[in-house]
Amino acid sequence: MAFHSGFVCILGRPNAGKSTLLNALVGEKLAIVSPKPQTTRNRILGILQVPAQAGKKISGQVILVDTPGVHRPDTSLGRKMMAEVQEGLEGSDLVLLMMDVTRKPDQADQMVFDLVARSKTPTFLLLNKIDQFRGEKGKLLPLIEQYSQNRSFAEIIPISARKRDGLEVLLEKIVAFLPVGPVYFPDDQLTDQPTRFMAAEMIREQVLLATKEEVPHATTVIVEQFEEGQRLTRIAAVIYCERQGQKAILVGKGGQMLKKIGTDARKRIEELVGTKVFLELFVKVREGWRESPEFVEDLDWRRQLEHLADGKFAIAQSGGATGKRRGRAS
Numbered sequence: 001m002a003f004h005s006g007f008v009c010i011l012g013r014p015n016a017g018k019s020t021l022l023n024a025l026v027g028e029k030l031a032i033v034s035p036k037p038q039t040t041r042n043r044i045l046g047i048l049q050v051p052a053q054a055g056k057k058i059s060g061q062v063i064l065v066d067t068p069g070v071h072r073p074d075t076s077l078g079r080k081m082m083a084e085v086q087e088g089l090e091g092s093d094l095v096l097l098m099m100d101v102t103r104k105p106d107q108a109d110q111m112v113f114d115l116v117a118r119s120k121t122p123t124f125l126l127l128n129k130i131d132q133f134r135g136e137k138g139k140l141l142p143l144i145e146q147y148s149q150n151r152s153f154a155e156i157i158p159i160s161a162r163k164r165d166g167l168e169v170l171l172e173k174i175v176a177f178l179p180v181g182p183v184y185f186p187d188d189q190l191t192d193q194p195t196r197f198m199a200a201e202m203i204r205e206q207v208l209l210a211t212k213e214e215v216p217h218a219t220t221v222i223v224e225q226f227e228e229g230q231r232l233t234r235i236a237a238v239i240y241c242e243r244q245g246q247k248a249i250l251v252g253k254g255g256q257m258l259k260k261i262g263t264d265a266r267k268r269i270e271e272l273v274g275t276k277v278f279l280e281l282f283v284k285v286r287e288g289w290r291e292s293p294e295f296v297e298d299l300d301w302r303r304q305l306e307h308l309a310d311g312k313f314a315i316a317q318s319g320g321a322t323g324k325r326r327g328r329a330s
């Protein structure tokens, strides 16, 4: 039995469904998802074991790398996000280029195609959100024809990440395509993200879902305290925004908005850590943080880990081991 393994970069424009695909393939919520573009800000690893099965010739380990949406950056945050895309792309064995079929192709698609072409990495084109075609499956064929004429994709696969449609075929093709290789990660490891930072993301997800216009984009979350106990996990986090007006929205009338964000985030973090959670949230204004290269760099959890090791945070906690495979949902 051959064992195939490798790094597979999920790439595409904002909102294409990249994080939804990562979560669907791994079977756990590793990346936050929202209808707002530019939800993902850091690259996120999802480690997938493909066990040996009767009738199958190949088993393997697929290391999926979810990346921020490809866009033309106009802030330090945007530039950092695009650097994360490059990091995800470098050294990958395969690219999954995701397109949202409900959108009309336009000029900005070219940026994604060029990026992939420059990397010279073999690419599968994934036509996502085909559930939206409903009775109009006939719309798909011309799209497939168009892309197969213009570009040299190793595969063109229609999928619905949200409905998990076409994912079995996709996974089979990925594993078959990857080279014979080593086991890169222990088979109980799901991701490289420490729990502490997944918790920060879950708070940010609730901000994204609860607010609109500029607020979601002007917001970031830093966990300042993370103490894991047997029965209770204590977390204190700061939601940073850029203006007093945004802070007023995040706090809400009589603190209602912050309370809702906190309650919704706490429930999800409790599922993640497997204990009760005591979550304290603070809102702070940090004017123009998206334009500050230093602040943006400090948001990177890989950088924050270094700070924690240096004892820079008041309460330096490891934030738990990296995401371990708990009982799988399915």
Ligand SMILES: Nc1nc2c(ncn2[C@@H]2O[C@H](COP(=O)(O)OP(=O)(O)OP(=O)(O)O)[C@@H](O)[C@H]2O)c(=O)[nH]1
Pocket: 012, 013, 014, 015, 016, 017, 018, 019, 020, 021, 032, 033, 034, 035, 036, 037, 038, 039, 040, 041, 067, 068, 069, 070, 128, 129, 130, 131, 132, 159, 160, 161, 162, 163
């Ligand atoms: N109808 C439909 N919606 C989908 C599908 N996949 C993802 N979505 C929705 O598309 C929106 C964006 O999904 P994400 O997974 O956050 O997209 P993304 O590519 O990671 O976006 P960024 O992180 O902003 O780059 C969410 O509202 C998803 O629920 C799909 O197959 N069908």
Ligand SMILES: [Mg+2]
Pocket: 018, 019, 020, 031, 032, 033, 039, 040, 067, 068, 069
């Ligand atoms: Mg995403």
